[in-house]
Amino acid sequence: MIRFDNVTKVYGNDVLALERVSMEIGQGEFVFLVGASGSGKSTVVRLILKEIEPSAGTVYVNGRRLSAIPRRQIPRHRRSIGCVFQDFKLLPNKTAAENVAYAMEVTGQRRRAIRTKVPQILELVGLANKMDKYPDQLSGGEQQRVSIARAFVSQPPILIADEPTGNLDPETSVGIMQLLHRINRIGTTVLVATHDKEMVDVMRKRVIALEDGRIVRDRVKGAYLDEV
Numbered sequence: 001m002i003r004f005d006n007v008t009k010v011y012g013n014d015v016l017a018l019e020r021v022s023m024e025i026g027q028g029e030f031v032f033l034v035g036a037s038g039s040g041k042s043t044v045v046r047l048i049l050k051e052i053e054p055s056a057g058t059v060y061v062n063g064r065r066l067s068a069i070p071r072r073q074i075p076r077h078r079r080s081i082g083c084v085f086q087d088f089k090l091l092p093n094k095t096a097a098e099n100v101a102y103a104m105e106v107t108g109q110r111r112r113a114i115r116t117k118v119p120q121i122l123e124l125v126g127l128a129n130k131m132d133k134y135p136d137q138l139s140g141g142e143q144q145r146v147s148i149a150r151a152f153v154s155q156p157p158i159l160i161a162d163e164p165t166g167n168l169d170p171e172t173s174v175g176i177m178q179l180l181h182r183i184n185r186i187g188t189t190v191l192v193a194t195h196d197k198e199m200v201d202v203m204r205k206r207v208i209a210l211e212d213g214r215i216v217r218d219r220v221k222g223a224y225l226d227e228v
Protein backbone atom coordinates (compact mmCIF):
# COMPACT_ATOMS: atom_id res chain seq x y z
CA MET A 1 0.00 0.00 0.00
CA ILE A 2 2.83 2.39 0.98
CA ARG A 3 6.40 1.26 0.45
CA PHE A 4 9.68 3.15 0.77
CA ASP A 5 12.66 1.44 -0.72
CA ASN A 6 15.96 2.99 0.38
CA VAL A 7 14.58 6.50 0.14
CA THR A 8 16.91 9.45 0.63
CA LYS A 9 15.79 13.06 0.45
CA VAL A 10 18.21 15.96 0.35
CA TYR A 11 16.77 19.48 0.24
CA GLY A 12 18.92 21.95 -1.67
CA ASN A 13 22.52 20.85 -1.65
CA ASP A 14 23.03 19.80 1.90
CA VAL A 15 19.93 19.28 4.07
CA LEU A 16 19.67 15.54 4.55
CA ALA A 17 16.00 15.08 5.58
CA LEU A 18 15.72 11.31 5.03
CA GLU A 19 18.50 8.78 4.72
CA ARG A 20 17.95 5.34 3.18
CA VAL A 21 14.49 4.89 4.64
CA SER A 22 12.84 1.55 3.92
CA MET A 23 9.41 0.64 5.27
CA GLU A 24 6.26 -1.06 4.20
CA ILE A 25 2.76 -0.22 5.41
CA GLY A 26 0.17 -2.78 4.41
CA GLN A 27 -3.45 -2.28 3.48
CA GLY A 28 -5.65 -1.65 6.49
CA GLU A 29 -2.80 -0.89 8.89
CA PHE A 30 -2.82 1.91 11.46
CA VAL A 31 0.65 3.38 11.86
CA PHE A 32 2.08 6.20 13.93
CA LEU A 33 5.10 7.98 12.52
CA VAL A 34 6.87 9.64 15.42
CA GLY A 35 10.02 11.67 15.96
CA ALA A 36 11.29 15.03 17.11
CA SER A 37 10.76 18.18 15.12
CA GLY A 38 12.94 18.04 12.03
CA SER A 39 13.29 14.24 12.07
CA GLY A 40 11.65 13.91 8.66
CA LYS A 41 7.97 13.12 9.28
CA SER A 42 6.55 15.78 6.98
CA THR A 43 9.06 14.81 4.33
CA VAL A 44 7.65 11.27 4.39
CA VAL A 45 4.12 12.65 4.01
CA ARG A 46 5.10 14.97 1.16
CA LEU A 47 6.84 12.15 -0.68
CA ILE A 48 3.72 9.96 -0.40
CA LEU A 49 1.62 12.78 -1.83
CA LYS A 50 4.21 13.26 -4.58
CA GLU A 51 4.61 16.91 -3.60
CA ILE A 52 8.36 16.33 -3.68
CA GLU A 53 10.57 13.72 -5.34
CA PRO A 54 13.12 11.53 -3.55
CA SER A 55 16.79 12.24 -4.21
CA ALA A 56 17.38 8.47 -4.29
CA GLY A 57 15.30 5.35 -3.78
CA THR A 58 11.73 4.53 -4.69
CA VAL A 59 8.32 5.28 -3.21
CA TYR A 60 5.34 3.05 -4.02
CA VAL A 61 1.74 3.91 -3.17
CA ASN A 62 -1.27 1.74 -3.99
CA GLY A 63 1.02 -0.58 -5.91
CA ARG A 64 2.40 2.15 -8.17
CA ARG A 65 5.90 3.51 -8.36
CA LEU A 66 5.36 7.24 -7.87
CA SER A 67 8.15 8.24 -10.23
CA ALA A 68 6.17 6.50 -12.99
CA ILE A 69 3.04 8.60 -12.45
CA PRO A 70 2.84 11.32 -15.10
CA ARG A 71 2.10 14.87 -14.02
CA ARG A 72 -1.48 14.80 -15.34
CA GLN A 73 -2.27 11.83 -13.12
CA ILE A 74 -0.99 13.43 -9.92
CA PRO A 75 -4.40 14.87 -8.95
CA ARG A 76 -5.91 11.39 -9.20
CA HIS A 77 -3.08 9.99 -7.11
CA ARG A 78 -3.71 12.63 -4.44
CA ARG A 79 -7.43 11.90 -4.42
CA SER A 80 -6.62 8.38 -3.30
CA ILE A 81 -5.16 9.84 -0.11
CA GLY A 82 -7.30 11.73 2.38
CA CYS A 83 -5.33 14.36 4.29
CA VAL A 84 -5.90 15.86 7.71
CA PHE A 85 -3.72 18.65 9.07
CA GLN A 86 -2.99 20.21 12.43
CA ASP A 87 -4.61 23.51 11.45
CA PHE A 88 -7.76 21.92 9.92
CA LYS A 89 -7.62 24.04 6.74
CA LEU A 90 -11.39 24.56 6.58
CA LEU A 91 -12.95 27.23 4.39
CA PRO A 92 -14.17 29.87 6.89
CA ASN A 93 -17.08 31.10 4.78
CA LYS A 94 -18.60 27.65 4.34
CA THR A 95 -20.57 25.60 6.88
CA ALA A 96 -19.43 22.17 8.03
CA ALA A 97 -21.71 20.54 5.43
CA GLU A 98 -20.57 22.92 2.70
CA ASN A 99 -16.91 22.27 3.48
CA VAL A 100 -17.45 18.54 3.04
CA ALA A 101 -19.66 19.02 -0.02
CA TYR A 102 -17.07 21.27 -1.61
CA ALA A 103 -14.47 18.50 -1.45
CA MET A 104 -16.86 16.32 -3.44
CA GLU A 105 -17.80 19.06 -5.91
CA VAL A 106 -14.21 19.75 -6.90
CA THR A 107 -13.72 16.11 -7.77
CA GLY A 108 -16.77 16.25 -10.01
CA GLN A 109 -19.13 14.08 -8.01
CA ARG A 110 -22.83 14.18 -8.70
CA ARG A 111 -25.16 16.42 -6.75
CA ARG A 112 -27.31 13.55 -5.65
CA ALA A 113 -24.34 11.63 -4.31
CA ILE A 114 -23.22 14.75 -2.46
CA ARG A 115 -26.65 15.29 -0.95
CA THR A 116 -26.79 11.77 0.46
CA LYS A 117 -23.15 11.38 1.41
CA VAL A 118 -22.51 14.63 3.31
CA PRO A 119 -25.03 14.04 6.15
CA GLN A 120 -23.92 10.41 6.41
CA ILE A 121 -20.28 11.29 6.84
CA LEU A 122 -21.00 14.12 9.29
CA GLU A 123 -23.02 11.68 11.33
CA LEU A 124 -20.12 9.21 11.27
CA VAL A 125 -17.82 11.86 12.76
CA GLY A 126 -20.41 12.80 15.38
CA LEU A 127 -21.49 16.14 13.97
CA ALA A 128 -25.00 15.43 12.72
CA ASN A 129 -26.37 18.35 14.73
CA LYS A 130 -23.71 20.87 13.71
CA MET A 131 -23.86 20.56 9.93
CA ASP A 132 -24.93 24.14 9.42
CA LYS A 133 -22.35 25.75 11.67
CA TYR A 134 -19.42 27.75 10.34
CA PRO A 135 -15.89 26.84 11.45
CA ASP A 136 -15.71 29.77 13.88
CA GLN A 137 -18.85 28.45 15.58
CA LEU A 138 -17.18 25.08 16.21
CA SER A 139 -14.63 23.99 18.80
CA GLY A 140 -11.16 22.88 17.70
CA GLY A 141 -12.11 19.23 18.08
CA GLU A 142 -15.28 19.74 16.07
CA GLN A 143 -13.36 21.52 13.34
CA GLN A 144 -10.93 18.62 13.20
CA ARG A 145 -13.89 16.25 12.85
CA VAL A 146 -15.13 18.27 9.90
CA SER A 147 -11.71 18.08 8.31
CA ILE A 148 -11.64 14.30 8.85
CA ALA A 149 -15.11 14.05 7.30
CA ARG A 150 -13.86 16.04 4.33
CA ALA A 151 -10.79 13.85 3.94
CA PHE A 152 -12.80 10.66 4.18
CA VAL A 153 -15.97 11.51 2.27
CA SER A 154 -14.82 9.85 -0.94
CA GLN A 155 -13.52 6.87 1.03
CA PRO A 156 -9.91 7.00 -0.10
CA PRO A 157 -7.93 3.82 0.62
CA ILE A 158 -5.36 5.84 2.58
CA LEU A 159 -5.84 8.55 5.21
CA ILE A 160 -2.84 10.57 6.35
CA ALA A 161 -3.02 12.83 9.37
CA ASP A 162 -0.12 15.21 10.02
CA GLU A 163 -0.15 16.17 13.72
CA PRO A 164 -3.98 15.96 13.88
CA THR A 165 -4.15 16.62 17.63
CA GLY A 166 -1.47 19.31 17.71
CA ASN A 167 -3.94 22.08 18.49
CA LEU A 168 -6.28 20.10 20.75
CA ASP A 169 -6.48 19.37 24.46
CA PRO A 170 -5.88 15.78 25.61
CA GLU A 171 -9.54 14.85 26.05
CA THR A 172 -10.54 16.12 22.65
CA SER A 173 -7.51 14.38 21.16
CA VAL A 174 -8.72 11.01 22.46
CA GLY A 175 -11.98 11.51 20.56
CA ILE A 176 -10.10 12.33 17.36
CA MET A 177 -7.91 9.26 17.71
CA GLN A 178 -10.96 7.07 18.32
CA LEU A 179 -12.47 8.46 15.16
CA LEU A 180 -9.32 7.70 13.15
CA HIS A 181 -9.38 4.23 14.67
CA ARG A 182 -12.97 3.76 13.56
CA ILE A 183 -12.08 4.85 10.04
CA ASN A 184 -9.20 2.37 10.11
CA ARG A 185 -11.56 -0.41 11.16
CA ILE A 186 -13.65 0.20 8.05
CA GLY A 187 -10.57 -0.88 6.10
CA THR A 188 -8.74 2.41 5.49
CA THR A 189 -4.97 2.49 5.87
CA VAL A 190 -4.22 5.26 8.39
CA LEU A 191 -0.86 6.97 8.86
CA VAL A 192 -0.59 9.51 11.68
CA ALA A 193 2.53 11.67 11.97
CA THR A 194 2.69 13.02 15.50
CA HIS A 195 4.58 14.26 18.54
CA ASP A 196 1.66 13.31 20.77
CA LYS A 197 3.36 10.85 23.07
CA GLU A 198 0.34 10.16 25.29
CA MET A 199 -1.84 9.36 22.34
CA VAL A 200 0.67 7.00 20.79
CA ASP A 201 1.12 5.21 24.12
CA VAL A 202 -2.62 4.79 24.67
CA MET A 203 -3.38 3.42 21.21
CA ARG A 204 -0.79 0.61 21.15
CA LYS A 205 -0.52 0.61 17.38
CA ARG A 206 2.44 0.11 15.12
CA VAL A 207 4.99 2.87 15.72
CA ILE A 208 7.71 3.84 13.28
CA ALA A 209 10.20 6.24 14.85
CA LEU A 210 12.43 8.61 12.91
CA GLU A 211 15.56 10.26 14.21
CA ASP A 212 17.55 12.60 12.00
CA GLY A 213 15.97 11.16 8.90
CA ARG A 214 16.50 7.51 9.75
CA ILE A 215 14.15 4.85 11.04
CA VAL A 216 15.37 3.95 14.50
CA ARG A 217 12.44 1.76 15.60
CA ASP A 218 9.50 -0.08 14.11
CA ARG A 219 7.25 -1.80 16.65
CA VAL A 220 3.99 -3.62 16.05
CA LYS A 221 2.27 -2.54 19.27
CA GLY A 222 4.56 0.23 20.23
CA ALA A 223 4.84 3.19 22.53
CA TYR A 224 6.40 6.55 21.72
CA LEU A 225 9.63 5.75 23.51
CA ASP A 226 10.05 1.97 23.49
CA GLU A 227 13.35 0.56 24.58
CA VAL A 228 15.49 -0.07 21.55
Ligand SMILES: Nc1ncnc2c1ncn2[C@@H]1O[C@H](COP(=O)(O)OP(=O)(O)OP(=O)(O)O)[C@@H](O)[C@H]1O
Pocket residue numbers: 011012015016017035036037038039040041042043044
Ligand atom coordinates in the same frame (compact mmCIF):
# COMPACT_ATOMS: atom_id res chain seq x y z
N1 LIG B 1 11.74 22.78 1.79
C1 LIG B 1 12.80 22.54 2.56
N2 LIG B 1 14.01 23.07 2.25
C2 LIG B 1 15.09 22.83 3.03
N3 LIG B 1 15.08 22.06 4.14
C3 LIG B 1 13.90 21.52 4.49
C4 LIG B 1 12.70 21.73 3.73
N4 LIG B 1 11.69 21.06 4.33
C5 LIG B 1 12.23 20.46 5.41
N5 LIG B 1 13.55 20.73 5.51
C6 LIG B 1 14.49 20.20 6.54
O1 LIG B 1 14.44 18.78 6.45
C7 LIG B 1 14.50 18.20 7.76
C8 LIG B 1 13.26 17.33 7.99
O2 LIG B 1 12.10 18.18 8.01
P1 LIG B 1 10.59 17.67 8.17
O3 LIG B 1 9.72 18.85 7.95
O4 LIG B 1 10.38 16.48 7.33
O5 LIG B 1 10.59 17.25 9.72
P2 LIG B 1 9.37 16.92 10.68
O6 LIG B 1 9.77 15.70 11.44
O7 LIG B 1 8.11 16.87 9.92
O8 LIG B 1 9.35 18.17 11.65
P3 LIG B 1 8.08 18.88 12.36
O9 LIG B 1 7.58 17.91 13.37
O10 LIG B 1 8.70 20.10 12.96
O11 LIG B 1 7.08 19.20 11.28
C9 LIG B 1 14.65 19.36 8.73
O12 LIG B 1 16.02 19.53 8.98
C10 LIG B 1 14.10 20.54 7.95
O13 LIG B 1 14.69 21.73 8.39
